[in-house]
Amino acid sequence: MTSSGESMLPARPSLSILIPTAFVASLWCYIAFNLIYRHILGQRTNRLPYPPGPLSPNLLLGHYGKVPMKKPWFDYMEMGKTYGELIYFRTLWDNILVINSAEATYEIMEKQARITSDRPFGNALDRFTNWDQNTALSVYSEAWRRTRRTFHQNFRSEAAVKFHPVQVEKIHKFLKSLIELSESPCSDKQTHSDQLVNYISTLSQGIMIKSVYGIEIQSATNEALPKAAREFADLVEESLLPGGSTYRSIPFVHLWAWLAPSMLSKFARVQRNTKETWNMVRGEPFKEAMKALKSGNHSSLVGELISQNEVRGGSAEEVDRIKNMGSTAVSAAADTTASATTTFYIALILYPEVQSKAQEELDKVLGPGRIPSFKDRKHLPYVEAIYREVMRWHPALPIGFPHKSTEDIIYKGYLIPKGTLIHANIWAITHNPDQYTSPEKFIPERYLNKDGSFNEKYVNINTIDAYGYGRRVCVGRHVADDTLWLTMASILATMNVSRVCEDESEVLDIEKYYTDAALCHPHTIPGCKVEPRLSKNELEMMLDQGKDEY
Ligand code: HEM
Numbered sequence: 320m321t322s323s324g325e326s327m328l329p330a331r332p333s334l335s336i337l338i339p340t341a342f343v344a345s346l347w348c349y350i351a352f353n354l355i356y357r358h359i360l361g362q363r364t365n366r367l368p369y370p371p372g373p374l375s376p377n378l379l380l381g382h383y384g385k386v387p388m389k390k391p392w393f394d395y396m397e398m399g400k401t402y403g404e405l406i407y408f409r410t411l412w413d414n415i416l417v418i419n420s421a422e423a424t425y426e427i428m429e430k431q432a433r434i435t436s437d438r439p440f441g442n443a444l445d446r447f448t449n450w451d452q453n454t455a456l457s458v459y460s461e462a463w464r465r466t467r468r469t470f471h472q473n474f475r476s477e478a479a480v481k482f483h484p485v486q487v488e489k490i491h492k493f494l495k496s497l498i499e500l501s502e503s504p505c506s507d508k509q510t511h512s513d514q515l516v517n518y519i520s521t522l523s524q525g526i527m528i529k530s531v532y533g534i535e536i537q538s539a540t541n542e543a544l545p546k547a548a549r550e551f552a553d554l555v556e557e558s559l560l561p562g563g564s565t566y567r568s569i570p571f572v573h574l575w576a577w578l579a580p581s582m583l584s585k586f587a588r589v590q591r592n593t594k595e596t597w598n599m600v601r602g603e604p605f606k607e608a609m610k611a612l613k614s615g616n617h618s619s620l621v622g623e624l625i626s627q628n629e630v631r632g633g634s635a636e637e638v639d640r641i642k643n644m645g646s647t648a649v650s651a652a653a654d655t656t657a658s659a660t661t662t663f664y665i666a667l668i669l670y671p672e673v674q675s676k677a678q679e680e681l682d683k684v685l686g687p688g689r690i691p692s693f694k695d696r697k698h699l700p701y702v703e704a705i706y707r708e709v710m711r712w713h714p715a716l717p718i719g720f721p722h723k724s725t726e727d728i729i730y731k732g733y734l735i736p737k738g739t740l741i742h743a744n745i746w747a748i749t750h751n752p753d754q755y756t757s758p759e760k761f762i763p764e765r766y767l768n769k770d771g772s773f774n775e776k777y778v779n780i781n782t783i784d785a786y787g788y789g790r791r792v793c794v795g796r797h798v799a800d801d802t803l804w805l806t807m808a809s810i811l812a813t814m815n816v817s818r819v820c821e822d823e824s825e826v827l828d829i830e831k832y833y834t835d836a837a838l839c840h841p842h843t844i845p846g847c848k849v850e851p852r853l854s855k856n857e858l859e860m861m862l863d864q865g866k867d868e869y
Pocket residue numbers: 454455456467470474647648649651652655656659714715716719720721722785786787788789790791792793794795796798799
């Protein structure tokens with residue numbers, strides 16, 4: 320005791336110091352435990368080496384924060400020259416594998432699909448942001464299997480024909496807006512290009528939103544639902560890159576998103592925004608479809624499925640699955656089909672000879688005054704080859720979607736341990752010079768036989784790498800395939816697309832027009848001019864005659 324009678328015991332640390340210290344200490348213990356478990360004990364029990372990869376710059380964090388996040392498909396393709404078809408590294412506790420070759424992708428993601436079809440999500444933060452309601456982000460579980468089945472029943476090749484009326488209607492409307500665009504006086508050519516990109520988005524999203532929910536949209540940039548669907552895709556895309564999702568599994572990180580005030584923490588703000596945006600995409604159009612259903616109109620996929628469920632006396636879980644399917648379809652279509660259509664325009668401005676050849680084929684097969692319909696597809700091999708080349712030349716998801724292994728895999732003497740995040744480098748696969756001569760060039764002829772017929776080898780849609788692999792292969796691919804083919808055939812039949820530039824000899828660096836992250840799409844089409852091949856009246860007559868041709 321002091322003379323004043325106060326105790327000499329040290330002051331107790333306050334809770335505001337204890338809680339964060341305990342949090343940081345337990346986080347480090349968790350990291351240390353994971354490292355010891357995975358890298359020391361794991362190695363001892365399995366003598367096989369992990370695949371080659373760059374040395375870890377940090378014992379604890381691995382490559383966390385050091386991996387390329389901007390167009391990383393180029394870096395991994397380049398790194399392939401040193402490490403080969405498999406590149407292996409880790410960030411914190413995640414083991415990550417990037418696959419650069421078609422052969423390894425087939426062996427690991429197709430042949431072993433049973434054990435490589437999980438996703439690296441499903442943590443507390445993913446539940447906080449409701450990512451578990453999105454089929455593309457869901458873990459490999461019974462819930463995913465059931466929603467995927469609902470998806471498959473409605474989007475498989477035979478079912479995709481029910482999308483045809485809306486596809487035809489929206490594509491014809493798009494062509495009409497192109498005529499208006501070509502007539503509108505505009506001093507700045509780039510404004511035309513930007514407007515065109517807006518029309519392309521409206522087309523891609525308009526088809527899915529109308530087919531799934533029966534909702535008409537006029538502009539993808541001005542209306543709440545298409546804007547939210549794109550915003551959700553933008554908010555998610557960084558987590559799809561190799562190493563991009565590691566932070567999501569940091570223990571208790573969801574508490575930070577939940578507790579921290581938005582105005583103080585950017586992280587909390589982004590997570591809440593993601594949750595709200597997803598809730599909007601999942602909730603609002605569903606409410607509208609239900610309103611239409613109550614008023615006796617169920618001319619939408621969701622309306623039709625809900626009324627069938629009611630007739631069967633179906634469950635609340637089935638309603639949830641239908642909601643998940645509808646909202647996932649709208650968010651998955653937001654950037655992907657628009658990306659491929661915009662890439663098609665870029666190809667046309669760079670390769671005018673491709674456009675001329677396709678128009679020659681269309682004019683010969685269709686004859687004068689007829690707009691292409693799905694029935695013409697098998698008679699138009701060159702147009703088919705253009706579509707395939709667009710998907711190869713600039714795939715919409717160049718580094719694919721992350722898969723996760725659920726068992727150890729041994730490939731060519733290497734151990735790929737259970738829990739590894741697997742990314743197929745679709746870009747490296749579709750730009751492999753051993754398989755595609757001059758892969759950087761747009762050459763539709765690579766899909767044709769010498770006599771100009773379409774090469775049988777490529778007929779199956781599953782040969783299109785851009786749609787991904789294994790049990791998680793794009794479930795909307797048949798609908799996307801129809802939309803893209805008809806859009807491309809219709810544009811070629813009715814419009815001339817060309818490039819306007821000051822200097823004709825300027826070599827266009829197209830990469831600078833593409834976005835950097837996982838859902839890679841051009842933000843504009845540099846100096847693009849679109850002119851109708853026919854007069855406005857002729858074109859309108861043509862569209863009128865073709866409007867019921869599915
Ligand atoms: C150009 C158009 C499209 C491309 C290039 C594309 C590409 C892809 C890719 C690469 C994946 C990941 C596959 C994997 O994990 O290996 C995927 C998944 C998916 N796609 Fe597409 N997609 C397109 C259009 C669409 C459309 C229109 C829909 C609408 C239904 C859709 C729905 C989905 C869904 C639901 C998944 C997740 C499947 C699952 O995880 O089980 N996609 N897509």
